[in-house]
Amino acid sequence: MIFENTLSFARKMDRNDSLKKFRTQFHIPKVKGKTALYFTGNSLGLQPKSTKKFIDQELTDWAKLGVEGHFHAKRPWLSYHKFTKKALAQIVGARPSEVVAMNQLTVNLHLMMVSFYKPTAKRYKLIVESGAFPSDQYAFESQVKFHGLNPDDAIVELKPRDGETKIRTEDIVNTINQHGNTVALVLIGAVQYYTGQFFNIKKITETAHAVGAYAGFDCAHAVGNVELDLHKNNVDFAVWCSYKYLNSGAGGIAGAFVHDRHANNNALPRFAGWWGHHEGERFQMKKGFIPMPGVDGWQLSNFPVLSGAAHLASLEIFQAAGIKNLRKKSILLTGFLESLLNDIDKEGKHFTVFTPKNVKERGCQLSIAVKHDGKKVFTKLTKAGVIADWREPGVIRVAPVPLYNTFEDVFLFSEILKKALAK
CATH class of the missing domain: 3.40.640.10 (Type I PLP-dependent aspartate aminotransferase-like (Major domain))
Structure with a gap:
């Protein structure tokens, strides 16, 4: 698929997403009163709203x-x-x-x-x-x-x-x-x-x-x-x-x-x-x-x-969702994130993504090695409402999970990352 680096494209993808209803079945944390951009399902998945009932x-x-x-x-x-x-x-x-x-x-x-x-x-x-x-x-x-x-x-x-x-x-x-x-x-x-x-x-x-x-x-x-x-x-x-x-x-x-x-x-x-x-x-x-x-x-x-x-x-x-359907969406969601990251840093001055590019050789996680002041960049992301994962010595792990993450989430993350790097 050819991805477009626009919010309108992200929203179009979300409208056409057959799995979009599942996001509403999870509790999503808030940061400063706003819904967080949660990308750490590779560390701790979000709580289904049905968990309490069970x-x-x-x-x-x-x-x-x-x-x-x-x-x-x-x-x-x-x-x-x-x-x-x-x-x-x-x-x-x-x-x-x-x-x-x-x-x-x-x-x-x-x-x-x-x-x-x-x-x-x-x-x-x-x-x-x-x-x-x-x-x-x-x-x-x-x-x-x-x-x-x-x-x-x-x-x-x-x-x-x-x-x-x-x-x-x-x-x-x-x-x-x-x-x-x-x-x-x-x-x-x-x-x-x-x-x-x-x-x-x-x-x-x-x-x-x-x-x-x-x-x-x-x-x-x-x-x-x-x-x-x-x-x-x-x-x-x-x-x-x-x-x-x-x-x-x-x-x-x-x-x-x-x-x-x-x-x-x-x-x-x-x-x-x-x-x-x-x-x-x-x-x-x-x-x-x-x-x-x-x-x-x-x-x-x-x-x-x-x-x-x-x-x-x-x-x-x-x-209800089906692992095959989730994997299909995951490939698109992670591919969109990869495309946006490539646009942010075409020459690789700020970071490298060292997760394999072949979609058959990766899941939904992309590991981003920040070349300068990685912890400061991560702190800026956190303050802006992004919940991601930091690993020493300078890696930010980002996992767009198909059950509850959206294409708009991914686009907004890329915009926040761009600003964090520029500062």
Whole structure:
């Protein structure tokens, strides 16, 4: 599409937007009494207006029923995790039996590594992207040390070539093949939190399997942002949080995927908890763990209902909007932002956008590296009503989310940025 750098064009795009009604379903913060330009859905998604209703229902049932809410609440608590399955399966491209809402992101990452990172004397290497989110880095290091290995030897980091910011797919493939039968697990963030790069999940998984390794992905910045096809791409496992693009509240319940080919593999080591025990015998309180088939067998504790209610409120919106429709709008919305940024600084004197230009290699986030006085520029944006994200040493991450951001939002942001740079 050819974009026009005008407010009238932005408003025309908004009028023709088939998803525009969803913006009204969210609470949008105000700055100095005016509706903010909110571009941090990649850090914390906005609250759906329906969230209160969902949580209030559980509070009402708890007040009226007490423990009987496990069986007689409007949404019985005993099977609460099952209510999320259909929507999550659609969002990540999986079967309902392959997805579950549980725990927190890093907890799930550790649980999956217990099962899928099984180093031996020969096959022990863990291949990850450089600059992974710190929590992931700490998980990698501690898991490797737990097995008595040296992180400097066992962890292989994939890095961009000199002078580049994205990691080329061919370099990932070559690195996996280079280490060959010493690789135990390839574990990458599906969308890189800092650069916004969307990795080729299918190719990475195929290459990992070809050398006899498992392939897992941290989808924290991918879920609800890009189209995923975890089942067809034969991914072994994936984990994610729900508080970013899935709009389920700060610290909201996370999720996990395990491919169905592992559904009944009881030989996989795992850390067990009673909610992962076969539900037909769960309350017999016997010794001897018998896992539920599928990813449900990785559950530890009973479901956190209040957090889960917020999750359901957002998933209901996703089901109504459809991830394919959201992705289609996202490509246009982010493309419009990119076009405006190019117009602001044609010669690259003030900033560079280092998120990949290929729309297939990015989600809705653009990472802007400001060359001079970046923090001052960011402060000016904040004072003007923009809620964006600052990352050291000089990067502003901007994420126009298709569920609630508009083309007019994007245009107004570009005008504010232009003034901030001029000053």
